[in-house]
Amino acid sequence: MATSTVENYLKHMLLLSEGGEELVSMGALAEALAVVPGTVTTMVKALADSGHVEHRPRQGVRLTAEGRRVALNVLRKHRLVECFLVNVLKMDWAAVDTEAEQLEHAISDEVLDRLDALLGHPETDPHGDPIPSRQGKLDSQVYATLATCVVEKPLRIVRITDQSAEFLQFVEHNGLLPGESVRVTERNLASGLVTAKKTAGRPLVLSLAAAGKILVQPTR
Amino acid sequence: MATSTVENYLKHMLLLSEGGEELVSMGALAEALAVVPGTVTTMVKALADSGHVEHRPRQGVRLTAEGRRVALNVLRKHRLVECFLVNVLKMDWAAVDTEAEQLEHAISDEVLDRLDALLGHPETDPHGDPIPSRQGKLDSQVYATLATCVVEKPLRIVRITDQSAEFLQFVEHNGLLPGESVRVTERNLASGLVTAKKTAGRPLVLSLAAAGKILVQPTR
DNA sequence: TTAGTTATTTTGATTAGTCAAAATAAACGT
């Protein structure tokens, strides 16, 4: 059985490779896991021995089919737990990532299935992140962001890709939750500022960096 | 923050001392934790250094006030999680102990409180084991068992003190769940057999050992 | 007492995961 350390390595590899194809660098992984690069090298070699990853020395790592399977299962647990914490326990949107970080390693597949049923088989978590299916399918649709979308087009927010409590609180405070309608009224690359407007509300200015973390879809 | 290993040591000390007063032997602890005695000695010395226990060499250990506080919190998590798994997720009575074993170390105090509210502040878990209060009060009432109660007196089952899946399945199969009414019709110390009868049902024969794990209360 | 049994403690080794810092390889700019 994979330890929670192993589960974390695999989960972050999945998240960093946007679907699991490209090589992930040791540095990026070290950064994501908050350990020094040397530790990652050591661990990745062990993971290669156990068949979870393929290690290309001095280039990077990639998940094997088995590693990807484990990673998707952990991610499914993480996101379903987030749904549970927000929808059933009514916890704060911004706090649940930290909680789920612990719980994702403690819940069994049995509990996972029942939780999924209880929640009505949701497709995304409260931040709009897609939940991998039981069979390991993960929606990999590429969305526009408030930093890349067409100006003045009516949009619907679908997902927030930064799970830090500060950013989520900012998003919540400004009513930019998934499901809300907005449009970008102005974008200035030089100043790095984006102005967005909700259907009923005053204009809201945010940085390109922040805007890039808010994924949107054209309203159909 | 206490590791889950530390939490397990403290929890089992609490369970083995029936309330936290008497000394617990190294052997009993080793048995309960499924480690060799030498490991327990080492660990207990560390726990004494951190102020969680008082170690009397060659005699045993006892929880300090702080150790007891931590242990009660873990036990509260364990039992509330069991309630959740059975009452909300409708999981099998006999399987939830194993699940809760993992979850008790992963849920935060915040989640614990909300779970408690969601479940309506239950006083016992599905096996009848008392749930420590948030303030650390644990019902320590001493109950009779089917092995010690008065013969022919009408009783109500309040608690099952063996959490092994096999025993719980046996109990469930024979309708001896907490809340049920029974009486002992015969007890033979020589053969070591107890005969019990539910209000509507045929007589049921069980060993003294098994009968001693079923706690009862006179029906008032 | 004295010998023998039993519980506990000590000692030395092992595994998983980590860090600091030195060594190495690759990439980059001129």
Next chain:
DNA sequence: ACGTTTATTTTGACTAATCAAAATAACTAA
């Protein structure tokens, strides 16, 4: 092509938790 910067790997050391087996202390029965 050459030195410099940057990423990665290696090396040696450390902590938490464990086991096997030897040493010690305590209890027990004659």
